[in-house]
Amino acid sequence: xxxxxxxxxxxxxxxxxxxxxxxxxxxxxxxxxxxxxxxxxxxxxxxxxxxxxxxxxxxxxxxxxxxxxxxxxxxxxxxxxxxxxxxxxxxxxxxxxxxxxxxxxxxxxxxxxxxxxxxxxxxxxxxxxxxxxxxxxxxxxxxxxxxxxxxxxxxxxxxxxxxxxxxxxxxxxxxxxxxxxxxxxxxxxxxxxxxxxxxxxxxxxxxxxxxxxxxxxxxxxxx
Amino acid sequence: xxxxxxxxxxxxxxxxxxxxxxxxxxxxxxxxxxxxxxxxxxxxxxxxxxxxxxxxxxxxxxxxxxxxxxxxxxxxxxxxxxxxxx
Numbered sequence: 480x481x482x483x484x485x486x487x488x489x490x491x492x493x494x495x496x497x498x499x500x501x502x503x504x505x506x507x508x509x510x511x512x513x514x515x516x517x518x519x520x521x522x523x524x525x526x527x528x529x530x531x532x533x534x535x536x537x538x539x540x541x542x543x544x545x546x547x548x549x550x551x552x553x554x555x556x557x558x559x560x561x562x563x564x565x566x567x568x569x570x571x572x573x574x575x576x577x578x579x580x581x582x583x584x585x586x587x588x589x590x591x592x593x594x595x596x597x598x599x600x601x602x603x604x605x606x607x608x609x610x611x612x613x614x615x616x617x618x619x620x621x622x623x624x625x626x627x628x629x630x631x632x633x634x635x636x637x638x639x640x641x642x643x644x645x646x647x648x649x650x651x652x653x654x655x656x657x658x659x660x661x662x663x664x665x666x667x668x669x670x671x672x673x674x675x676x677x678x679x680x681x682x683x684x685x686x687x688x689x690x691x692x693x694x695x696x697x698x699x700x701x702x
Numbered sequence: 703x704x705x706x707x708x709x710x711x712x713x714x715x716x717x718x719x720x721x722x723x724x725x726x727x728x729x730x731x732x733x734x735x736x737x738x739x740x741x742x743x744x745x746x747x748x749x750x751x752x753x754x755x756x757x758x759x760x761x762x763x764x765x766x767x768x769x770x771x772x773x774x775x776x777x778x779x780x781x782x783x784x785x786x787x788x
Contacts, residue, residue, distance in 0.1 A: 481782070481783050481784075481785045481786075482729050482780050482781065482782050482783075483723070483725075483780070483781050483783060484778050484779075484780050484781075485719055485723055485778060485779045485780075485781055486777070486778050487715070487719055487775075487776045487777060487778055487779055488734075488775050488776070488777055488778075489715055489775060489776050490774065490775050491708055491711050491712055491715065491733070491774045491775060491776060492711075492774060494711065494714075495711075573704075573707060574704055574707075575704055575707070577707070605704070605740070606704035606707075608740060609704060609739075609740050610704075635740050
């Protein structure tokens with residue numbers, strides 16, 4: 480037999496990144512800001528989105544793509560706040576969303592009526608860090624029940640994120656969690672990280688979060 | 703955990719090369735993995751070996767080439783063109 484060695488040097492993520500570029504182009508054309516919410520399971524992403532949809536869903540034309548390994552429970556929870564804009568992706572075992580799934584999900588969303596898109600990624604602080612979904616930025620959500628050293632344990636996710644939501648702050652009186660230490664740890668990984676301290680349960684800190692979202696949408700629409 | 707997705711994509715890319723080159727089987731492939739690529743190499747190798755059991759990849763040898771940074775590339779593919787040596 481004749482075996483030839485073919486030099487390839489092709490990036491393994493090239494196909495995903497081509498889909499991500501296509502998603503980014505479609506979102507840009509439609510003047511939509513997209514955030515990729517990443518976190519470990521149970522950080523409170525879905526409740527944060529429920530509050531956000533209830534407060535700003537109509538005003539900002541919010542659409543959501545949810546990713547879960549199984550069930551569309553998160554999409555069902557969010558759909559109570561809107562009649563049209565929630566797309567569920569069931570990954571069937573995969574630990575992350577990829578950009579081709581977002582490209583497909585966009586087909587079912589009325590982009591003309593949307594200004595803000597949330598992608599609620601699979602709860603996992605490792606794998607989703609490696610996949611560009613065409614978002615404007617990743618927002619890492621972690622909660623005060625998780626430990627101050629989470630950013631040190633999962634540095635790639637905190638490097639990749641531009642914003643961090645520290646959630647469940649209503650529980651602080653019952654915990655030994657050191658907020659300053661957690662933020663210092665995160666900024667040791669990513670000095671530019673902008674923080675929001677929230678409780679999706681008690682609504683503490685959500686005003687600043689809503690202000691931020693309004694600013695982001697206005698900035699894109701104004702361009 | 704995402705190593706299986708990446709290994710699947712490596713196999714897809716290698717099969718594209720095979721088709722482009724008009725070969726009949728893949729005998730080996732090399733993947734460049736950076737030390738900051740977010741990949742657990744032993745797990746990635748396990749996933750690759752598990753996938754190299756079906757035609758046209760049956761029995762292909764996978765080589766992991768250590769690299770710096772976040773590089774993750776299919777470096778080379780050994781294509782069997784099905785012709786006799788003599």
